Amino acid sequence: xxxxxxxxxxxxxxxxxxxxxxxxxxxFDVRKGEIFGFLGPxxxxxxxxIRMLVDLIKPTAGTVKVGGYDVQRQPEQALRHIGxxxxxxxxxxxxxxxxxxxxxxxxxxxxxxxRIREVVTIVGMQQRIMDKVRTYxxxxxxxxxxxxxxLGRPKLLILDEPTNGLDPKGIKExxxxxxxxxxxxxxxxxxxxxxxxxxxxxxxxxxxxRGRVLAVGGVDELVSQAGGYVLWQASDTDKARALxxxxxxxxxxxxxxxxxxxxxxxxxxxxxxxxxxxxxxxxVLRRLVEAGISVTGMQKVSPSLEELFLKLTEGEGIx
Amino acid sequence: xxxxxxxLIQNETLKIWKKKxxxxxxxxLAILVPIFTYxxxxxxxxxxxxxxxxRNQLQEQITDYENTLSSNRIPEEWKQFRRxxxxxxxxxxxxxxxxxxxxxxxxxxxFMSNAVTLFIPLMVLAIASDLVSGERSAGTIxxxxxxxxxxxxILFSKLVALTFYVSLTIIAMAVICYLISGxxxxxxxxxxxxxxxxVINGSDVDTTNVHAVPQWQYVLMQSGLIWxxxxxVAMLSLMVSVxxxxxxxxIVTMMAAIISGTIxxxxxxxxxxxxxxxxVNLQLTTYLEGTPPPIEGMNLMFSLLVLAAWSVGSLVVSxxxxxxxxxxx
Numbered sequence: 001x002x003x004x005x006x007x008x009x010x011x012x013x014x015x016x017x018x019x020x021x022x023x024x025x026x027x028f029d030v031r032k033g034e035i036f037g038f039l040g041p042x043x044x045x046x047x048x049x050i051r052m053l054v055d056l057i058k059p060t061a062g063t064v065k066v067g068g069y070d071v072q073r074q075p076e077q078a079l080r081h082i083g084x085x086x087x088x089x090x091x092x093x094x095x096x097x098x099x100x101x102x103x104x105x106x107x108x109x110x111x112x113x114x115r116i117r118e119v120v121t122i123v124g125m126q127q128r129i130m131d132k133v134r135t136y137x138x139x140x141x142x143x144x145x146x147x148x149x150x151l152g153r154p155k156l157l158i159l160d161e162p163t164n165g166l167d168p169k170g171i172k173e174x175x176x177x178x179x180x181x182x183x184x185x186x187x188x189x190x191x192x193x194x195x196x197x198x199x200x201x202x203x204x205x206x207x208x209x210r211g212r213v214l215a216v217g218g219v220d221e222l223v224s225q226a227g228g229y230v231l232w233q234a235s236d237t238d239k240a241r242a243l244x245x246x247x248x249x250x251x252x253x254x255x256x257x258x259x260x261x262x263x264x265x266x267x268x269x270x271x272x273x274x275x276x277x278x279x280x281x282x283x284v285l286r287r288l289v290e291a292g293i294s295v296t297g298m299q300k301v302s303p304s305l306e307e308l309f310l311k312l313t314e315g316e317g318i319x
Numbered sequence: 320x321x322x323x324x325x326x327l328i329q330n331e332t333l334k335i336w337k338k339k340x341x342x343x344x345x346x347x348l349a350i351l352v353p354i355f356t357y358x359x360x361x362x363x364x365x366x367x368x369x370x371x372x373x374r375n376q377l378q379e380q381i382t383d384y385e386n387t388l389s390s391n392r393i394p395e396e397w398k399q400f401r402r403x404x405x406x407x408x409x410x411x412x413x414x415x416x417x418x419x420x421x422x423x424x425x426x427x428x429x430f431m432s433n434a435v436t437l438f439i440p441l442m443v444l445a446i447a448s449d450l451v452s453g454e455r456s457a458g459t460i461x462x463x464x465x466x467x468x469x470x471x472x473i474l475f476s477k478l479v480a481l482t483f484y485v486s487l488t489i490i491a492m493a494v495i496c497y498l499i500s501g502x503x504x505x506x507x508x509x510x511x512x513x514x515x516x517x518v519i520n521g522s523d524v525d526t527t528n529v530h531a532v533p534q535w536q537y538v539l540m541q542s543g544l545i546w547x548x549x550x551x552v553a554m555l556s557l558m559v560s561v562x563x564x565x566x567x568x569x570i571v572t573m574m575a576a577i578i579s580g581t582i583x584x585x586x587x588x589x590x591x592x593x594x595x596x597x598x599v600n601l602q603l604t605t606y607l608e609g610t611p612p613p614i615e616g617m618n619l620m621f622s623l624l625v626l627a628a629w630s631v632g633s634l635v636v637s638x639x640x641x642x643x644x645x646x647x648x
């Protein structure tokens with residue numbers, strides 16, 4: 001793929017609050033039409049960084065450029081190209097959805113009633129748009145927030161933990177929506193503390209911990225670095241375990257050594273956790289069958305964010 | 320540029336309107352004014368019972384004051400005030416003008432003059448104190464400040480909207496007073512002569528510049544001064560609203576400042592430095608009436624200058640902080 005034009009360029013961003021350094025050194029580029037993930041645990045400096053991108057916080061050092069304009073020096077030109085929701089989509093509860101959109105449209109050049117109608121249709125809010133925001137559910141506020149962010153036809157849409165508080169159906173819809181926007185050429189910057197979410201949504205990712213960017217790269221590339229697990233379930237767990245243990249190409253992982261998400265493990269009782277090369281799986285499976293062990297389940301599990309961190313920081317952990 | 324500013328002002332005006340703060344002010348006025356009208360009508364009917372002629376009432380008031388003047392137990396500062404009052408009342412008597420004749424315009428004049436130190440500031444606070452802190456606690460400030468608009472323009476548009484509502488509040492107060500009290504006292508009194516131009520020099524009232532103006536003109540002059548005082552309170556509370564994150568805290572801070580001013584001006588004039596506190600200077604209408612100021616050495620120009628200095632200072636602080644501060648929560 002040809003290198004696309006850089007929409008957002010962050011260089012050497014630092015922030016010190018009350019003499020305490022919060023953000024040490026954050027640099028990354030977001031290109032046109034890509035979905036860029038910003039991954040890090042809570043408290044790692046994601047939100048502080050995002051606030052610096054949109055001029056809510058002044059950086060102590062470093063630059064943020066949007067479409068070539070410096071957010072610090074030319075905020076009016078730079079912010080024109082950004083639509084954003086920082087944390088929760090907070091809109092005026094005493095105004096209707098429509099009035100909120102009109103309010104923010106007045107703050108932008110060349111946004112007319114037709115454009116407002118257009119964004120309302122994009123987020124599918126035609127039914128309730130004249131109701132007071134006070135009466136909206138969180139999902140609807142999220143949609144209205146996105147509609148607001150889209151008003152000025154931004155080149156870059158920044159969403160801070162957009163799936164927080166949404167139900168699974170809402171999350172799926174949001175994911176499809178984000179892909180649709182990217183397909184139209186918009187760049188998206190999505191922060192999250194969940195690796196799975198970033199894996200499902202993003203093309204590239206920056207991983208941040210304790211105010212430092214640990215890695216920037218393609219999502220698949222980074223995830224494969226951290227490896228993954230293969231989980232086995234069999235009718236006779238002990239026999240299967242013995243057979244797997246006898247194979248030098250299979251590494252058994254005890255329960256205390258892996259950091260697989262608890263919700264996944266609890267759904268797979270008595271699973272044997274292994275690390276194994278993908279092209280060896282068929283061979284192991286054949287041998288299990290030959291030994292008369294009926295395999296009831298086999299599943300690949302991606303590493304958790306925590307493990308990815310362990311790999312990237314070589315054992316330092318996340319917090 | 321101008322178009323953008325007008326749009327921003329439209330936004331801020333609309334938000335204050337939709338928050339229904341102004342309705343609350345109207346409702347409070349619609350409840351309070353009838354109560355005061357009733358009190359006033361009871362008072363006038365009492366004095367009408369006691370005196371066949373208002374001149375007798377005035378004469379009695381003068382005699383009262385003169386009696387206290389000859390007493391040794393009254394402190395000198397109080398005597399000074401009484402001397403001034405005696406001179407004024409004598410002047411009204413000589414000119415054959417009844418200063419207490421009840422009518423809608425006189426009632427409005429009296430109500431507004433009494434409202435300037437506490438009631439009007441309270442109304443102003445209802446609108447001003449959450450202009451910025453409200454956006455912060457609701458989180459909407461994040462949407463507001465990430466739009467491609469310079470921060471000073473946003474604060475400026477809030478200030479313009481605030482000025483508009485302060486003016487509207489004062490007009491509404493005058494209109495409601497006039498309409499409601501007129502039911503009881505009749506709608507006359509526009510042309511009634513009112514004396515103004517008293518210059519207070521120490522214990523003497525200098526009456527050389529005193530002249531009668533029709534009451535409508537007096538009310539207009541007084542409203543101008545009240546508007547000025549209200550705007551000072553508005554700008555100060557805008558500053559407090561920028562500095563404090565919580566709306567409740569900003570209301571309490573401003574109320575404390577205003578009430579302490581009222582207490583200080585009533586605590587006689589021992590501490591001269593108090594005259595530089597803004598809330599001691601809010602009662603601008605006393606200068607028109609010719610009643611002595613709370614602290615010696617204060618006059619209309621002095622108070623206007625002190626208030627202007629406070630408002631300029633608070634605007635400087637508001638804009639400096641608002642345009643630079645990090646939005647962390």
